[in-house]
Amino acid sequence: MATGLLEGKVALITGAARGIGKAIALKLASEGASIAFTDLKEDDNFRNTVAEIGALGVKCRGYASDASDYEQSHNTVERIHKDFGRIDILVNNAGITRDGLMMRMSELQWDSVITVNLKSAFNFTHAVVPVMARQRGGSIINISSVVGVNGNAGQCNYSASKAGLIGLAKSIAKEMGSRGIRANAIAPGFIVTDMTNALPQEVRDEWNKKIPLRRGGTPEDIANVALFLASDLSSYVTAQVIVCDGGML
Numbered sequence: 481m482a483t484g485l486l487e488g489k490v491a492l493i494t495g496a497a498r499g500i501g502k503a504i505a506l507k508l509a510s511e512g513a514s515i516a517f518t519d520l521k522e523d524d525n526f527r528n529t530v531a532e533i534g535a536l537g538v539k540c541r542g543y544a545s546d547a548s549d550y551e552q553s554h555n556t557v558e559r560i561h562k563d564f565g566r567i568d569i570l571v572n573n574a575g576i577t578r579d580g581l582m583m584r585m586s587e588l589q590w591d592s593v594i595t596v597n598l599k600s601a602f603n604f605t606h607a608v609v610p611v612m613a614r615q616r617g618g619s620i621i622n623i624s625s626v627v628g629v630n631g632n633a634g635q636c637n638y639s640a641s642k643a644g645l646i647g648l649a650k651s652i653a654k655e656m657g658s659r660g661i662r663a664n665a666i667a668p669g670f671i672v673t674d675m676t677n678a679l680p681q682e683v684r685d686e687w688n689k690k691i692p693l694r695r696g697g698t699p700e701d702i703a704n705v706a707l708f709l710a711s712d713l714s715s716y717v718t719a720q721v722i723v724c725d726g727g728m729l
């Protein structure tokens with residue numbers, strides 16, 4: 481009988497009640513992983529995600545938790561470790577945009593994006609790494625962005641946070657490789673989610689024109705890369721950034 485690539489593994493995904501995080505949770509669950517995910521509140525999206533993952537026949541629990549809060553994140557990881565007994569995969573996915581040109585950017589815009597996108601990854605990685613070190617293995621995946629590699633006008637806060645996630649993954653890979661912990665980043669291009677649907681149609685059309693494959697990506701396109709990095713298919717891949725952007729960069 482065929483078994484999933486992630487049978488017996490426990491995956492923790494932040495900000496996974498919708499969008500890319502949810503697609504990653506569903507993909508990892510479809511390969512047999514038990515799923516613990518976080519999001520800000522227990523709303524309809526959150527409850528639907530628990531139900532959809534549970535319907536795949538794996539254990540799934542959602543945790544209402546603000547990933548940018550150090551205490552809450554550590555408490556959440558402690559609860560997840562107690563509930564699931566181990567943590568093999570961490571996907572630092574929670575993220576927001578507060579776009580604006582540098583000349584007009586407020587301190588609040590800067591601080592909120594850096595805190596939610598970058599500090600959250602520190603919070604969860606810091607809490608999970610001791611668990612993975614004791615298990616002598618694990619895979620950490622930071623959801624960065626093409627703009628973290630190339631920059632983007634109007635997104636200096638977001639681009640800096642996403643570049644930071646690449647530096648964080650590469651450094652963890654170097655610090656923790658001897659304990660069997662791998663860390664990589666995915667740099668998605670223009671992916672069709674609620675985050676990008678909030679952009680005006682003209683902006684979305686402009687993005688599509690720049691993409692050789694002539695379409696925005698789907699959350700599942702990113703989930704497929706996450707599955708590769710989460711599983712032993714990538715057992716000799718660490719400290720890398722995988723760009724998944726339809727050729728845009």
Ligand code: NAD
Nearest residue numbers: 495499500519520546547573574575625668670671673675
């Ligand atoms: P989304 O807005 O649809 O989903 C983000 C999720 O994160 C939401 O469910 C939200 O509630 C949650 N979240 C926000 N702040 C949180 C916090 N403090 N604690 C816990 N959860 C929180 O966005 P998406 O498009 O699915 O993006 C997911 C990730 O992918 C983000 O990090 C984003 O920057 C990145 N990304 C997206 C694109 C794209 O084109 N959509 C491109 C590159 C990178």
